Amino acid sequence: MAAETQLGADISWTDFAEFTQQLAERIRSDRIPQTIVGILRGGMIPAVALAHQLDVRDVRAVEVTRTLSDGIQAEKSSAPRLRNPASLGNLVGRDVLLVDDVAGSGTTLAHTRRIIAGLTAARLRTAVLCVNQANWLLPQQPQAAIDYIALRCEGWVIFPWETR
Template sequence: MATPPTAPAHDAAPPTPRYLTWADIGSAVQVLAERVTTGGPPQAVVGIMRGGMVPAVWLAHRLKIRDVRSIEVVRTTGDIINADKNPLPDVHNPASLGDLRGLDVLLVDDIAGSGVTLAHTADMLRDLGTARLRTAVLAVNRANWEQDAHPADAIDHIAALYDTWIVFPWEGTA
């Protein structure tokens, strides 16, 4: 297994990253699918590019939702572990979402680190007139969480909580 590059060391050494496998992802998607359906299936699934598209498509298949959309919202400045973050997420090509007015939408990302990207994107989707918006993530990194609310109070559906950086199998390092 390859070890990913890491950001320059700060005061203390960061915890060892957690490497998830495809089996871990499959189990997490199943957990999310079961939780989402208790509130009725959404009409559309929106994945946050890049990593959120993998669970978004997988969830859409499990939920039998054909309307899958994407939005690129990026806060980290690179792909290395503990990469620096911009103060606010950069949004690219928001027109790719199309018309979401009146729809029940499930917003999906792979990870909520600080929680800022997911919250920013959720606000953007609400502003587009969604009738109902739910959020789902495979994992939360509590060590990076920056929101006032506890992750479970800020995100509708969370498959797992961790206290370290998560490395996903699609990142080519697991």
């Protein structure tokens, strides 16, 4: 299923369940990964949901962020920052799915992808619930940079687990 596009998104728990189910079906048809890595903090929620739907028990976390706070339109650092790289463990030869809740500029996901690729995973795919195309900075389009996208929007995204 192709991701739909809308203006900013206020995602409900029902939407979240539908989006993760859609992503799981697409991922399953392309082979179930051995390891799922969620980008802390927001990416862990869809990562765990996908792990349950795909019956993947090896779930890991990595903290890579550009945002300096949790507010709407929060200030960003100039480059993504990695904290606690040891949390990824040994990924040599693994089929890995990297998951985040939202790809804004795309730089955090791309940076984390390079880190995991450097750990010699055998296969590396990416999945996000939403791409905020209004903030996209990478030279390639989101669909070329991300393997699985549930939703495309042109504005700020609010997830059900976020403080409003």
